[in-house]
Amino acid sequence: MRSIPLRWRIIASLIGLALGTTLILALLARHFLALSLQTQTNVNLEMGSALTSALSLAKENYDAKKRQLQDIGQLLSAPPHRDLNALHAAFADAGLDDLTLRVSPLEQIDIDLSQGPVVSKVENDQLQLVIALPDSQRALTALLSLEALIDVENAVHTYKHIEMAEGDLRTAFLLAFLVAAAGVVLLASVIGVRIGFGITRPLNALLKGTREMGRDNLQYRIPKGRDDEIGLLIESFNQMAQDLVENRRKRLEAEQIAAWREIARRLAHEIKNPLTPIQLAVQQMRDKYSGNDPAYQQFVTNCTEIVTEEVENLRSLVQEFANFARMPSLSLSPSDLNECVHNVVRLYPNAHIHLDLEENQPALELDIEQMRRVLINLIENGLDASGKNGQIEIHTHISNDTAILSIIDSGPGVPLKDRARIFQPYVSKKESGMGLGLAVVHNIIEDHGGHISVKDAPAGGAQFDLHLPIPDRAIAQPEEQR
Amino acid sequence: MARFFIIHTLTVCLFANVQPALAQHIPQDSLYIFVQSDTLRLDATIDSLFSKRTIDAIESGMTTSIAVQFRLRTGRGDNLGQSSLLRRLEHDIWEGQYRLIRQSARPDTQITSHFEDIRHACSELRGIALAQLPFPDEPITLQMRIDVNPISPEQRERTRQWLKIIEKGSFLEFFFSLDRSASPEWVDLFRFRPSALPHLLDE
Numbered sequence: 073m074r075s076i077p078l079r080w081r082i083i084a085s086l087i088g089l090a091l092g093t094t095l096i097l098a099l100l101a102r103h104f105l106a107l108s109l110q111t112q113t114n115v116n117l118e119m120g121s122a123l124t125s126a127l128s129l130a131k132e133n134y135d136a137k138k139r140q141l142q143d144i145g146q147l148l149s150a151p152p153h154r155d156l157n158a159l160h161a162a163f164a165d166a167g168l169d170d171l172t173l174r175v176s177p178l179e180q181i182d183i184d185l186s187q188g189p190v191v192s193k194v195e196n197d198q199l200q201l202v203i204a205l206p207d208s209q210r211a212l213t214a215l216l217s218l219e220a221l222i223d224v225e226n227a228v229h230t231y232k233h234i235e236m237a238e239g240d241l242r243t244a245f246l247l248a249f250l251v252a253a254a255g256v257v258l259l260a261s262v263i264g265v266r267i268g269f270g271i272t273r274p275l276n277a278l279l280k281g282t283r284e285m286g287r288d289n290l291q292y293r294i295p296k297g298r299d300d301e302i303g304l305l306i307e308s309f310n311q312m313a314q315d316l317v318e319n320r321r322k323r324l325e326a327e328q329i330a331a332w333r334e335i336a337r338r339l340a341h342e343i344k345n346p347l348t349p350i351q352l353a354v355q356q357m358r359d360k361y362s363g364n365d366p367a368y369q370q371f372v373t374n375c376t377e378i379v380t381e382e383v384e385n386l387r388s389l390v391q392e393f394a395n396f397a398r399m400p401s402l403s404l405s406p407s408d409l410n411e412c413v414h415n416v417v418r419l420y421p422n423a424h425i426h427l428d429l430e431e432n433q434p435a436l437e438l439d440i441e442q443m444r445r446v447l448i449n450l451i452e453n454g455l456d457a458s459g460k461n462g463q464i465e466i467h468t469h470i471s472n473d474t475a476i477l478s479i480i481d482s483g484p485g486v487p488l489k490d491r492a493r494i495f496q497p498y499v500s501k502k503e504s505g506m507g508l509g510l511a512v513v514h515n516i517i518e519d520h521g522g523h524i525s526v527k528d529a530p531a532g533g534a535q536f537d538l539h540l541p542i543p544d545r546a547i548a549q550p551e552e553q554r
Numbered sequence: 555m556a557r558f559f560i561i562h563t564l565t566v567c568l569f570a571n572v573q574p575a576l577a578q579h580i581p582q583d584s585l586y587i588f589v590q591s592d593t594l595r596l597d598a599t600i601d602s603l604f605s606k607r608t609i610d611a612i613e614s615g616m617t618t619s620i621a622v623q624f625r626l627r628t629g630r631g632d633n634l635g636q637s638s639l640l641r642r643l644e645h646d647i648w649e650g651q652y653r654l655i656r657q658s659a660r661p662d663t664q665i666t667s668h669f670e671d672i673r674h675a676c677s678e679l680r681g682i683a684l685a686q687l688p689f690p691d692e693p694i695t696l697q698m699r700i701d702v703n704p705i706s707p708e709q710r711e712r713t714r715q716w717l718k719i720i721e722k723g724s725f726l727e728f729f730f731s732l733d734r735s736a737s738p739e740w741v742d743l744f745r746f747r748p749s750a751l752p753h754l755l756d757e
Binding site: 193230233234 | 649
């Protein structure tokens with residue numbers, strides 16, 4: 073049975089986590105809400121009871137004030153006559169301080185005062201006392217504020233309203249919480265999807281990469297596009313693919329060289345053996361001639377010289393084959409690359425060779441004899457390509473953990489189409505030679521753990537760059553000194 | 555004043571159309587539908603118009619609006635007539651007086667010290683004109699809706715200020731509103747054919 077893809081498992085886990093957490097929170101919230109409301113209900117009962125009592129007290133207070141106003145109204149409507157200050161004092165003596173008193177002509181009052189003082193509620197928040205003063209010409213209006221009592225009434229009304237809406241309010245709180253929780257879960261889902269895809273998309277790319285590798289498509293590379301650990305993994309994968317390409321190239325070259333060497337060895341063996349008998353036979357033919365014909369004598373001598381010369385050429389060629397076939401294994405020792413360059417350049421006193429060598433280079437692990445052979449090959453190639461007044465430049469410098477030696481000539485350079493094949497055996501643009509020189513150079517440099525490349529020099533001509541590794545201890549030494 | 559002679563009394567118990575009535579809990583003892591002078595009229599007694607909670611609110615002095623509405627509908631949904639009885643009940647707890655104010659073209663106010671008088675005035679509905687005849691002779695449904703609301707707009711505002719959390723446009727108001735925006739649903743009470751209705755004679 074096919075298992076659920078990682079992407080959906082991650083997404084499901086994150087959503088499940090969010091949902092689970094929210095559910096637990098919801099249950100807790102519900103519990104605490106119920107607890108709170110239970111407490112609130114108890115408080116409400118107390119509050120309701122207290123408010124009802126307060127309203128009863130307020131009603132009693134209202135009735136008492138009304139009676140007080142009626143009593144004092146009876147008192148003030150009888151002689152003696154009182155001025156306004158005396159009226160204020162009379163109300164204060166009765167415990168009614170907070171009153172507004174107004175005296176006005178009797179005819180302006182549209183209340184029937186014939187039955188005595190009138191007490192009534194006006195404006196919904198005031199008690200009014202109206203009396204005819206003893207002079208029978210004026211009326212007194214006293215207004216008592218009921219604001220405090222009305223406040224109690226309003227509080228009771230608001231409490232009852234909230235009590236009526238309590239159930240709906242509780243549901244609203246729960247709904248609001250659930251909507252907020254749903255929002256959180258939705259957000260978690262979106263984040264989960266993003267994280268899930270963020271993780272699995274590069275993994276899928278890696279999977280595709282490995283499949284392409286399996287199909288021998290070593291040129292396939294995964295776009296990096298991120299700087300985190302997954303980005304490093306992709307970078308490592310791409311580097312591995314690059315290394316595979318490089319190793320394959322080296323292996324193919326090694327196989328090719330080995331094949332060429334075998335051919336060279338056999339050729340040398342097959343050609344070398346008959347050369348000496350041929351040379352001796354021809355020389356004997358010349359030496360054994362005892363005739364008197366000087367023309368024929370001359371003819372034989374000329375033919376012998378030609379054959380001897382060609383045999384020598386063949387021997388030289390065979391030697392070249394033999395050298396290529398019997399390349400000795402390297403004998404490495406710590407060596408100074410610049411010193412090696414100086415020693416070789418000394419062999420060409422008449423050539424125009426300019427040196428630009430970086431000093432204080434670390435010692436490299438080199439086979440000095442083989443490196444001499446490399447330099448001689450490259451310098452002679454350069455001189456051949458540059459012509460009579462040709463210039464050769466040799467540079468050395470260090471780049472990271474590599475020593476780079478560049479040999480630049482002033483010749484026509486190497487055409488782009490030939491650069492891939494130029495280090496293969498039997499490829500030569502020269503009229504003389506078998507085209508083994510650069511192949512030998514290439515082998516020696518590869519055996520040193522380095523590599524060689526060719527390109528156009530900035531000022532024209534060919535530039536051969538030799539990259540030679542610097543040993544670890546040579547890198548570590550300067551750091552330790554620091 | 556006209557004296558009615560009841561030819562036939564239609565006592566309509568709620569099993570005539572039980573389900574919607576139960577849904578809104580509109581209780582009524584009886585309905586009397588009759589024709590008088592080409593006008594379809596209704597006598598109704600609405601029992602338990604005031605719930606216990608509403609009575610409690612009224613007793614504490616909360617101003618209460620009372621709306622009782624009737625309408626006649628054909629099977630096709632056409633409205634044949636509608637009648638609304640709108641009242642406002644105020645209770646002055648300080649003076650112990652109830653004021654029932656009828657909100658109509660001819661407003662009047664009933665003042666009493668006894669709540670039973672108010673209950674009676676609101677529950678006993680007599681001679682309510684529903685529509686003018688003639689009607690098509692097809693089944694007609696009498697519908698009713700009642701809205702007794704002890705929360706005045708002023709009280710709503712006071713409560714909103716008290717609660718604070720339910721501001722206008724707040725998150726919580728999305729789920730809960732002190733404003734009662736939706737009116738109660740209409741409830742089918744009785745289905746009849748006009749030809750089957752009793753006729754009353756004018757005095």
